[in-house]
Amino acid sequence: MSAQKRFFGIRHAVNGLGLFLRSESNGRMHAIATVLVIALAAWLRCTAIEWALLAIVTGMVWLAEMLNTAIEKIMDYVQPEIHPQVKWIKDVAAGAVLAATITAIAVGGFVFVPKLLAL
Template sequence: MKNINDSFLKGRAKSLKYTFKGAFLLLTTEHSIMTQSFIGVVFVVLGFYFKITNVEWMFQILGFGLILTAESLNTAVEKLCDFVHPEYHKKIGFVKDIASGAMTFAVISVLILLTLIYYPYL
């Protein structure tokens, strides 16, 4: 609950604290986020190696941002579903499958993007 005595700046600082805590938790506990972050680092190295353009860098950064965002939201949905209904339930499984499907769209989009960026260099 919001404390009425918190100033705007103090509230934003608290929000940033929670934001970085969440990112840290994702990077240190979720294997899918670790894997996707590693792949992102590999493509950063490739970007420097092939000297991709500024526009290609922008698209690559946006693409990996999309993947990490989608995976983070997918993880949040799965954790919430598991908390609400720890045992298997058909409807909970359906919700989790849809969240995972959203991740699939992000991955396919970024694979196409990376192909468009790196094909000319290969």
Template sequence: MNFHKFGKSFVYATQGVLQAVKTEQNFRLHLLAAGIVSLAGIFTGLSKWEWIIVVMLIFGMFMIELVNTAIERVVDLVSPDYHLLAQQAKDIAAGACLVYAICTVIIGLIIFIPKWSVILF
């Protein structure tokens, strides 16, 4: 195993995440949402298993946004001019992000609403 190459792979991966943070508005929006959800979790006293679910949802959203961004960049590279299939590929990748985001909201509501109802009532 080449430890130098292994170490550089972490550098490249970090550069990829930072590039997404700098250039992708949706990624920054998800970072903000993750911060808000994390604060809400702290203030509502999530259980260990609830935190595990929330962390998996948050990082799952980050991962799918990164994959979506990579797909968009590759499509732009291989198809700089408009092409229907290129547009469909980008739309489908964005759709995957939307579906996962809806899933995270539903699960988040399932976790948080019972806790908020105890606090409010």
């Protein structure tokens, strides 16, 4: 792949991130939550491994939410009418976001709660 093609690929991906943040209230919520997690981790002086765990689960939530949003948009485009199959697809995609969020909350709890209790 040429360097120019690679550059434009990254530009489209950055554009996608911007679209998600501008058009989706969930995107802005994730951005605020991410800033809060970073601030809390810095304040509580997390170790490198704790930072890594927080980064992984935060990234997982972003990944799940962005793919869920893309799936919702595809379904609204190809099948705007009510259909049981669309319900199944959208519910399962939303379930992936929930699974990632529960994991992130659990890891956040394991990392932050003992540090907060020790203050």
